[in-house]
Amino acid sequence: SKLLVIILNYFIPSQHLRPYFVKYLNDNINQNEKLVQLCLNHYEQTLKYGGRKNTPSKAEIDLLIANGKNGGKRQTFLLPGGAPLTLLTTPSMVIGDCLSQLCERFNISNSLEHDEYSIFIISASEQSSRLLNPTEYLFDILSECVRSNMTDYHLIIKRMLWFTIPMIFDDNKSDIFIDFMYHQLVPELLEGTMIIIKNNHFSDDLMQQISFMAALQYHAANKIGLPSMREVKHLLPTSVLKLKSVRPQIWTTTVHEKLYSSVESLTAIEAKIKFLNIIQTWPLFGMTFFACQSVDEPSIRSPCLIGICKNGILFLDIDTRETLFTIPYNDVVSIRRHQNAIDIKYGSLNQPHILQCQVDRAQDLVALTGRYLSFIGRSLTTAMERKSDTQQLQRSSTSAY
Numbered sequence: 001s002k003l004l005v006i007i008l009n010y011f012i013p014s015q016h017l018r019p020y021f022v023k024y025l026n027d028n029i030n031q032n033e034k035l036v037q038l039c040l041n042h043y044e045q046t047l048k049y050g051g052r053k054n055t056p057s058k059a060e061i062d063l064l065i066a067n068g069k070n071g072g073k074r075q076t077f078l079l080p081g082g083a084p085l086t087l088l089t090t091p092s093m094v095i096g097d098c099l100s101q102l103c104e105r106f107n108i109s110n111s112l113e114h115d116e117y118s119i120f121i122i123s124a125s126e127q128s129s130r131l132l133n134p135t136e137y138l139f140d141i142l143s144e145c146v147r148s149n150m151t152d153y154h155l156i157i158k159r160m161l162w163f164t165i166p167m168i169f170d171d172n173k174s175d176i177f178i179d180f181m182y183h184q185l186v187p188e189l190l191e192g193t194m195i196i197i198k199n200n201h202f203s204d205d206l207m208q209q210i211s212f213m214a215a216l217q218y219h220a221a222n223k224i225g226l227p228s229m230r231e232v233k234h235l236l237p238t239s240v241l242k243l244k245s246v247r248p249q250i251w252t253t254t255v256h257e258k259l260y261s262s263v264e265s266l267t268a269i270e271a272k273i274k275f276l277n278i279i280q281t282w283p284l285f286g287m288t289f290f291a292c293q294s295v296d297e298p299s300i301r302s303p304c305l306i307g308i309c310k311n312g313i314l315f316l317d318i319d320t321r322e323t324l325f326t327i328p329y330n331d332v333v334s335i336r337r338h339q340n341a342i343d344i345k346y347g348s349l350n351q352p353h354i355l356q357c358q359v360d361r362a363q364d365l366v367a368l369t370g371r372y373l374s375f376i377g378r379s380l381t382t383a384m385e386r387k388s389d390t391q392q393l394q395r396s397s398t399s400a401y
Contacts, residue, residue: 002064005035008042009091009137010051038090045092052091054140054147060091075138077102077119077155081183085157085176089138095119096134102157106177115375116161121145123153131367159184160368161375162286163310169273182272185279186217192239193305194284196321200243210240211251213275215258220271226256284321286310290365291318293358300324306359308368313344327355329373337366 004024013021029036046052063073072090077098079085087101096114103114115134121141122129132141132155145153159181169178188194195202195210214235218227229252233241236251263271279285287307292315294302300315304324307314312328333345333352340362345352359365 002035005038005042005064006056006061006091008039008046009056010046012043012046012051041090042092045094049094049135049137052137052140054143056091056139057143057146059146060139060143064091075142075155077157079157079176079180079183080187081179083176083179083183091137091139093138094134095132095136095138095141098138099134099157105174106180107172107174108177110164112375112379113164115371115378116159116163118158118160120156120158121153122156123150125152126150131364160288161310161371163372163375163379165286165310166280167276169276175269178269178272178276181276182220185276189213189279190235190237192237193289193321194279194282194287195237195239196283197239197243198320198322201245202240202243207246208254209278210236211254212258212262213278214251214255215263216266216271216275218255219259219263219266220268220275222268226259227252284316287314288368289316291360293360296356297325306357306365308365308372310372313369329376332369332373335366335369337362342366 025036025039072088074086075089075098076084076086085102085105087098089098098119099114099117100111103117108114119132120129121132145151157180167173167181195206214232217235218231227235229248232252232255233248235255240246266274284307287309290306290308292302292304292306295304295315301317301324304318305316305321307316312326313332314323314327315325316323327344327346331346333347333349334343335345336343340358340360342357342359342362342365344355344357346355347353
């Protein structure tokens with residue numbers, strides 16, 4: 001049975017062999033129910049995703065022999081900020097299965113929302129990062145790391161799509177999820193890409209908000225006392241510091257005031273929730289930015305930024321973040337990459353406009369846009385299915401009367 005467990009991870013029986021396969025399982029179910037169940041799991045996964053690509057490592061076979069129940073191993077995934085989450089993984093699990101289990105830990109019950117999250121594999125020595133496909137087998141990835149002598153790899157989970165927003169932090173949301181979102185979004189705040197600046201100036205309201213968020217960061221890190229001027233500098237967005245319209249001493253004094261008046265009494269988790277509730281009200285929240293060197297459209301000043309979000313593809317002024325041009329997803333006909341150039345066809349199917357852009361990380365931009373388009377398509381299908389179910393229910397209720 002253990003040999004069959006391994007084989008079923010790669011091949012499924014042909015039509016002619018299937019009756020013998022079923023008979024074998026039925027004959028052995030009383031003797032070893034768990035191994036038979038494992039055979040069925042591997043069979044179903046191979047049927048759904050195709051067989052695994054890499055032959056099992058010696059360590060994997062030893063694991064199955066030692067632990068006949070599932071051949072599983074504990075695998076650590078890292079959240080933004082470095083917090084580890086450990087899952088019991090099995091040879092038949094694909095990355096999508098890992099994401100589903102991780103999302104359950106975050107109390108995310110809607111399976112469609114699971115698609116907003118992704119797992120990357122990164123290696124410090126090779127300075128590489130790869131987005132893993134949801135249909136890739138985890139054990140194939142791990143065995144590839146062993147074969148290439150990559151020992152310093154980490155599996156990182158990150159939120160890639162921001163469609164189901166705003167986030168609601170009720171009792172259902174776990175502290176793990178709050179930490180996850182907080183540690184992913186703090187670096188994005190500090191980069192300053194979400195801050196809209198007009199005429200090299202930002203409003204007093206924005207200054208107060210940024211100071212409050214700096215105080216929340218300091219308190220969320222369980223720091224004691226008041227931050228020094230140097231510490232405050234590391235709590236502020238780089239784009240704000242570059243302006244120099246507000247002196248460091250004023251920033252420091254304002255952050256101290258916020259700590260005294262509004263933040264000191266909060267717990268660390270309450271400080272993180274307040275931070276998240278503020279940042280998700282900003283107009284550019286949920287946007288992923290790409291540097292664009294040139295666009296063959298006179299109305300778009302180059303260089304600029306391209307922002308990908310739930311509303312479409314936005315072209316933004318590189319300094320002010322003012323929106324120069326928007327292509328809603330409904331208007332996108334196709335998007336293709338040629339090395340570092342992308343061609344966006346939009347508008348009419350018969351006579352589409354073509355926009356050509358030179359972009360850093362063009363492959364990532366095309367992949368992310370594709371994921372949003374796919375997600376929107378699935379969410380529309382789900383909504384239509386719900387509507388159809390509701391109509392059928394209403395018709396049944398009416399006919400009952």
